[in-house]
Amino acid sequence: MRTLPVCTPMDNVGRAESGDGTVIAYRRAGSGRPVILVGGSFGTARTSAPLAGLLAADFRVITYDRRGRGHSGDTAPYAVEREIEDIAALLAAAGGSASLFGVSSGAALVLRAAAAGLPITQIAVYEPPYRADPAEVADRPAYSRRLAALLADGSRAEAIGQVLTGVGVTAAEIEDLRHTDDWPSLLALAPTLAYDDALIGTGLVPADRLADIRVRAMVVDGGASPPAMRAGARAVANALPRGRHRTLTGQTHAVAPHVLAPVLREFFAA
Missing domain, CATH: 3.40.50.1820 (Alpha/Beta hydrolase fold, catalytic domain)
Structure with missing residues (x-):
């Protein structure tokens, strides 16, 4: 390097x-x-x-x-x-x-x-x-599979919604975000959400x-x-x-x- x-x-x-x-x-x-x-x-x-x-x-x-x-x-x-x-x-x-x-x-x-x-x-x-x-991460495998499927299908908005919901952002707040100037940049980096999922592991x-x-x-x-x-x-x-x-x-x-x-x-x- x-x-x-x-x-x-x-x-x-x-x-x-x-x-x-x-x-x-x-x-x-x-x-x-x-x-x-x-x-x-x-x-x-x-x-x-x-x-x-x-x-x-x-x-x-x-x-x-x-x-x-x-x-x-x-x-x-x-x-x-x-x-x-x-x-x-x-x-x-x-x-x-x-x-x-x-x-x-x-x-x-x-x-x-x-x-x-x-x-x-x-x-x-x-x-x-x-x-x-451990009970709080029991759904991690299903979460990861769904995120991967959404990204593979090009459903970037839905993938962003899944990640934001996981950290406590409400559906109304996500909808408001879709109408801001920040939304296009979020869509652009959505594929890297799979990288974060790999980092988190179990x-x-x-x-x-x-x-x-x-x-x-x-x-x-x-x-x-x-x-x-x-x-x-x-x-x-x-x-x-x-x-x-x-x-x-x-x-x-x-x-x-x-x-x-x-x-x-x-x-x-x-």
Whole structure:
């Protein structure tokens, strides 16, 4: 893998070549110790920009388009290991090591990257998509089959609806979203929802894998999120050898950047 020299002081836009040759597009903001932000199911460098802007006064923040999204490339067949290699390429672009923050499925990717032994200094995750109770993931195989079928049929809107419903978005809210300017971009990245599904796996807290993560780790959840989501976050924190847990009062899965940023700033500055 190699970093492609396209960054300029004017735009702070760059590209990194992953292990399989896929080009990953990223942006940099601020200065100081590097922090890489990893988006969730519908996340891109653009959607991470508000949080990046709040952190850029203290850190050199890198946001990126995960493979298959935005300005990044994609190479078939997909494997979780390829996304870990993408992060390895970004770490090289950051100077060799960095802290990582991930939200939702991006949190799962951060945890996978840390367990793989990449040169990560510390990690923070918001509501990783795992459950502590096996009964709460009993329908995961059926969910995955339906998602794959919808995407294979080109039913992107229905696939988006299934994923959003799974994180507590109501049918009325989904219908409202279909009439916003954001909808076309969501349709464009819908095929990558299968990548997130692969990242989540069984949906149970992967305690054995988490036990291999030796860096400082913080797991955050929202006080207004569903109880199962919050229980999963606590279980992830408990499974991490150096894990700690924080709850943001009043926040949901769609956490407000201005509430999250001070918590990340304090943790990453330590």
